[in-house]
Amino acid sequence: MQKELTDQKKHYDELTAKIKSGAEESEYITSLSNALEGNNSRRINFKNYVLGAYLKKVATNASQRLRVMSDSRYRLEQVFLDDVHKNKQAGLDLEVFDAHSGKNRSVKSLSGGEKFMASICLALGLADVIQSRNGGIELDSIFIDEGFGSLSEDALQNALLVIDEIQESRLVGVISHVDELKARIPDKLLVIKGNTGSRIRVEAE
Numbered sequence: 421m422q423k424e425l426t427d428q429k430k431h432y433d434e435l436t437a438k439i440k441s442g443a444e445e446s447e448y449i450t451s452l453s454n455a456l457e458g459n460n461s462r463r464i465n466f467k468n469y470v471l472g473a474y475l476k477k478v479a480t481n482a483s484q485r486l487r488v489m490s491d492s493r494y495r496l497e498q499v500f501l502d503d504v505h506k507n508k509q510a511g512l513d514l515e516v517f518d519a520h521s522g523k524n525r526s527v528k529s530l531s532g533g534e535k536f537m538a539s540i541c542l543a544l545g546l547a548d549v550i551q552s553r554n555g556g557i558e559l560d561s562i563f564i565d566e567g568f569g570s571l572s573e574d575a576l577q578n579a580l581l582v583i584d585e586i587q588e589s590r591l592v593g594v595i596s597h598v599d600e601l602k603a604r605i606p607d608k609l610l611v612i613k614g615n616t617g618s619r620i621r622v623e624a625e
Contacts, residue, residue: 468512471512472498472512474549474553475498475512475514476498477545477549478542478545478546478548478549479496479497479498479514479542479545480545481544481545481548481549482496482538482541482542482544482545482546483495483496483497483541483545484545485540485541485544485545485582485585486537486538486541488578488581488582489537489540489541489575489578489579489582490534490537490575490578491574491578492519493518493519493520494516494517494518494519494530494534494538495516495517495519496514496515496516496517496527496538496541496542497514497515497516497517497524498513498514499513499514499515499524514527515527516529516530516538531570532570533567533570533571533572533575534575536567536568536570536571537571537575537579539567540564540567540579540582541582543562544562544582544586547559547562559590560590560591561590561591561592561593562586562590562591562592562593563592563593563594563595564583564592564593564594564595564596565595566595566596566597567596568594568596568598568601569596569597569598576598576600580600580601580604606624606625607623607624607625608622608623608624609621609622610622610623
């Protein structure tokens with residue numbers, strides 16, 4: 421009888437230990453699942469966390485060129501939204517830091533020309549990150565469609581400096597009606613309008 425009770429007590433202790441271990445593992449898995457699904461202090465799920473990490477690098481690279489284009493006035497910054505905006509995708513928003521005011525503001529507050537500059541810089545920043553993160557992949561060319569006409573004279577000059585820098589490592593194609601760009605680009609495909617339609621003329625240096 422004593423041996424039977426001892427064996428049952430041993431079996432009970434083993435089951436208790438397994439239940440405790442299983443409960444701890446279940447609690448860990450539940451906690452991890454909640455964190456990955458966005459039930460955390462910042463309300464960021466795993467997908468957005470990864471995308472946010474990439475966005476931060478894209479914004480950093482983009483800001484390097486945006487500083488040049490904006491005479492050191494603007495830089496792009498990733499924004500983590502508070503609980504008031506919890507329905508948005510936290511960590512996937514951008515604001516622009518304005519050195520003139522010393523504060524961040526919405527990218528929507530940028531003028532048309534400034535938005536164009538920010539868009540170019542973001543595209544270039546994304547290209548930089550993709551190329552650096554995927555060994556062997558090279559982005560050899562980039563095309564910029566219009567938008568230069570919305571820039572001030574100073575901003576246009578700064579944009580041309582950035583384009584000149586890009587041309588050292590990539591082929592840059594620009595679609596534009598701005599005369600100054602035509603003068604700066606050595607190889608051109610000109611679309612000539614005529615009474616019977618348009619034709620293309622190639623100019624190369």
